[in-house]
Amino acid sequence: MTEQRVALVTGSSAGIGAAVARRLSRAGYRVAVNSARSPEAGLELARSLPDAFYVQADIAEEHAARHLVEQVVDHYGRLDVLVNNAGTTRFIPHADLAAATPKVWREIFDVNVIGTWQVTVAAVPHLRASGDGAVVTVSSIAGSRPAGSSIPYAVSKAALEHLTRLLASTLGPEIRVNAVAPGLIDTAWTEPLTGPREQVAALAPLRRIGTVDDVAAAVLGLIDSRYTTGSVLLADGGAHLR
Ligand SMILES: NC(=O)c1ccc[n+]([C@@H]2O[C@H](COP(=O)([O-])OP(=O)(O)OC[C@H]3O[C@@H](n4cnc5c(N)ncnc54)[C@H](OP(=O)(O)O)[C@@H]3O)[C@@H](O)[C@H]2O)c1
Structure with missing residues (x-):
């Protein structure tokens, strides 16, 4: 019998990451769940999935990021799939240049990119x-369009998309590297964005905002696409066409 594959999903105590963890588990993966500040939610999700495992770690901290992977490999003895989902942002209107201080840039880049x-x-x-x-x-439509919660956030996602291409070029043939760029998704982050939610639902060709499961399906699709590397898949209901 072949051994069950193992996946690590960063930032999976809530939202998109939790949906990805659930889908991977349904697809037969043993899943390592992670978050920095919400161990209760992470542990609860891990308990609800067969042979899942929770690790609390802030990926922005150098030692913690390394230790996260070590703990997963110590626990399962292998790692086959990494879903880089953990991300952070600040809501700053793009025209308010002064509010996007170096401190904001560093906080966002420390998590999202570094x-x-x-x-x-x-x-x-x-x-x-x-x-x-x-x-x-997990990137964002903000990584390639003049949109998103703030300029530092959008630029961090653009960096992740080029990192995806650079790593795909460097790590083949053993490792495939791809990204999913969601549009507006129904999560805690976007709950207060009533205006943009209505706009996307009215204008996007698929006439609704996305669900966390829509994004999880795109992530699983890329994991199973064995002749695809260096790609960024938009999961935005076609909103980029408007
Ligand atoms: N929601 C959208 O519309 C949307 C659209 C495009 C892209 N995205 C991207 O999708 C990803 C997930 O977003 P979401 O909306 O699902 O957010 P969410 O519901 O707030 O979940 C974020 C997850 O990441 C964890 N996390 C945050 N900082 C972390 C860190 N430093 N180390 C480890 N874990 C960390 C959070 O847990 P703790 O805070 O407790 O650690 C939580 O589990 C992000 O990369 C985001 O940029 C979201």
Whole structure:
């Protein structure tokens, strides 16, 4: 019997990450759930999935990011899939340039870009050993369009999309590296955005905002797409066409 594959989903105590963890579990993966500040929710999700495991770690911290991957590999003995989902933002109107201070830029980049980098670097030897390693990073439509909660957030997602191409080019053939760029998704982050929610539902070709499960389906699709690497898949109901 072949051993069950193992996936680590960063930032999976809530929202998109939790939906990805559930879907991976349904697809037969053993899943490592992670968050920085919500251990109760993370533990509860891990308890609800067969053979899942929770690790509390802030991916922005160098030692914690490395230790996260070590704990997963110590627990399961392997790592086949990494989903870089953990992310943070600040809501700052793009025209308010002064509000996007260096402190804001550093806080967002520390998690979204450097945190993702640190976890990925720690995971690479194990993904390579898997023989069919895959990385999927959760970007945003803000990474390629003049949109999003703030300019530093949008630029951090643009950085992740180019990182996806650079890593795909570097890590093949053993590891495939792709990204999903969601549009407006129904999560706690976007709950207060009544105006943009109505706008997307009225204008996007698919006439609704997205669900966390829509994004999870795109992530799973990329993990299973064995001739695809270096791609960014938009999951935005076609909103980019408007
Ligand atoms: N919602 C949208 O409309 C939307 C659209 C495009 C892209 N995205 C992207 O999708 C991803 C998930 O967003 P979401 O809306 O699902 O957010 P969410 O519901 O707030 O969930 C974010 C998750 O990441 C964890 N997290 C945050 N900072 C972390 C850190 N430093 N280390 C480890 N875990 C951390 C959070 O847990 P703790 O805070 O408790 O640690 C939580 O589990 C993000 O990368 C976001 O940029 C979201």
